[in-house]
Amino acid sequence: MLESPVNMRRTIRSPLLLVVLSLCACGGSAAPGPTAAASASAVASRPASQAATPASPAQSAAAGTAAQLTIPYTAVSVSNTPIWAPIEAGLFKKYGIDAKTEFVSQSPNVTAAMLSGQTPVANQGEDSVINADLEGGDIAIVASGMTKFLFSVFSSPKIASVADLKGKKIGISKIGATTDFVARLVLSKNNLQPEKDVALIQLGGVPEIMAGIQSGAVDAGMLSPPTDSKARQAGLKELVNLTTYDVTYYQAPLAITKSWLAGHHDQALNVLRGYAAGIASIHQDKEQTKAIIAKYTKTDDPAVLEDAYQALVSALPRVPTPKPDAIQTGLSQSTAAKAKTADPNSFIDASLVDELQKSGFIDSLYH
Secondary structure (H helix, E strand, C coil): CCCCCCCCCCEEEECCCCEEEECCCHHHCCCCCCCCCCCHHHHHHCCHHHCCCCCCHHHHHHHCCCEEEEEEECCCCHHHHHHHHHHHCCHHHHCCEEEEEEECCCHHHHHHHHHCCCCCEEECCHHHHHHHHHCCCCEEEEECCCCCCCCEEEECCCCCCHHHHCCCEEEECCCCCHHHHHHHHHHHHCCCCECCCEEEEECCCHHHHHHHHHHCCCCEEEECCCHHHHHHHCCCEEEEEHHHCCCCCCCCCEEEEHHHHHHCHHHHHHHHHHHHHHHHHHHHCHHHHHHHHHHHHCCCCHHHHHHHHHHHHHHCCCCCCCCHHHHHHHHHHCCCHHHHCCCHHHHECCHHHHHHHHCCHHHHCCC
């Protein structure tokens, strides 16, 4: 039986970047904590070389222990279910990784933790990886997660279209986060200039964005499942559903620092084994997956959970190979000068998924 969420509010301090990573949950209530047994301070204090203990599957089994690893996620959204599912089902441990998860609000904060050596593996937004690597970072996307946007633009009922947002305010979680990227994409496709024609207001998280629309603090905002279903029930207007966009993009891919991967190939491969097994469980066990979504998003409405599950599986490939076309989507929207000449292949490493696919491991999960 799944445990009930408990409140968690912690801080990670990056000694190299002097960045404070606030582990507060969206909407004022804390993110689920039962699976985040490793404290944030422990993650912050250990050096990169000790972020996870090297061990082969055979060594782990013989010793009766598993290598320890904390994998942060950055949003209370079904996009992070590929991390939640294998942790809840014990699938990482099955392959020699004692994985836990922690909520770290917004991808730029997780990126800072990765670059400072605090954690080598994380679920975070593609755009944050791109921004970091354009400035010399060493993060690689190793598994795609979902390949489509699970976002919609919602507004107060008085807004008729995206064009009506000119001169108004749109809510995002944080500048540099995926909500920021998606908002800019939508505005540009509707001939509106972000920050000039429409103000981008940072509200901290998706539930806060919905609350901001309801209170009138913003006129519209970027919402993802399951919050989008709650917005429909509350009478907010869906201006744009980004699943209709013919765009490939990684909203919450699995990323690993290249330096850690170079010295921990076998361990990284075991992380991908657990991750791939989690994806298989999502596709094959709907009720278990809905229970996991309910736990992490604090949602108990059956209709909302069903909508969230259907949105998830429609955008989640069984073989999560990262591909350059998704990265090109991010590069094309970037305002950084280096993005114009950047090679999209340099932001991904498909070798781990390819190895699992060629060995027959991924196919075996569906038999």
